[in-house]
Amino acid sequence: MIDLKRGRVVHAVPGRVRVKLSRDDLTEESSVELRSALLAISGVEEVRRNLRTGSLVIHYGPETLDVAGLTELARAANVLALEVLETEAYATKHRPASSTARRIQRTFLEVDVRLSELSSGRWDLRSVVPVAFGALALRQIIRDFGELGAAPWYVLAWYAFDTFWKFHQEHPPAADHAEPSSLLPADK
Numbered sequence: 001m002i003d004l005k006r007g008r009v010v011h012a013v014p015g016r017v018r019v020k021l022s023r024d025d026l027t028e029e030s031s032v033e034l035r036s037a038l039l040a041i042s043g044v045e046e047v048r049r050n051l052r053t054g055s056l057v058i059h060y061g062p063e064t065l066d067v068a069g070l071t072e073l074a075r076a077a078n079v080l081a082l083e084v085l086e087t088e089a090y091a092t093k094h095r096p097a098s099s100t101a102r103r104i105q106r107t108f109l110e111v112d113v114r115l116s117e118l119s120s121g122r123w124d125l126r127s128v129v130p131v132a133f134g135a136l137a138l139r140q141i142i143r144d145f146g147e148l149g150a151a152p153w154y155v156l157a158w159y160a161f162d163t164f165w166k167f168h169q170e171h172p173p174a175a176d177h178a179e180p181s182s183l184l185p186a187d188k
Helices: 028-039 067-076 099-118 125-143 153-167
Strands: 005-013 016-021 044-050 055-060 080-083
Touching: 005 067, 028 044, 028 055, 067 080, 099 125, 125 153
Parallel strands: 005 080
Antiparallel strands: 005 016, 016 055, 044 055
């Protein structure tokens, strides 16, 4: 039987949380038991440990758990008593977007919808932006082969990959024929 360990959340984003424990609480033997006990919690997918730093990285399904739920389940299972930092942006809940951020989102959403309409659903901004970065990277490779310029091809290639990856993360489905302005919160 594992003893209740005390720790604090030092970083959290949806699906992943880093927990700091005292080095005395995270020994080789106790970390194996702690890892097994955490993996037994519904929704926890992976637990990595770092004995040198005294930390655990817990990956969980963000569609089934959040940091508060993980904290409650770990405490109820008598595994971990976690202190959640209130200053962490994603630790408890997302902060509402500013009015400027909502206007920018609405503008890009309207452009995205218009682009999709014009291309009969073949293109959207989530595809055009990475393709554009990829084309710029290819142009740089061909034009300045072996040279480093203001924007090296590998930076543009990274942007192409990174934006494509981030833009294609799972999000709740949007209504097919909803007006763009109805998909975002109204300005206050």
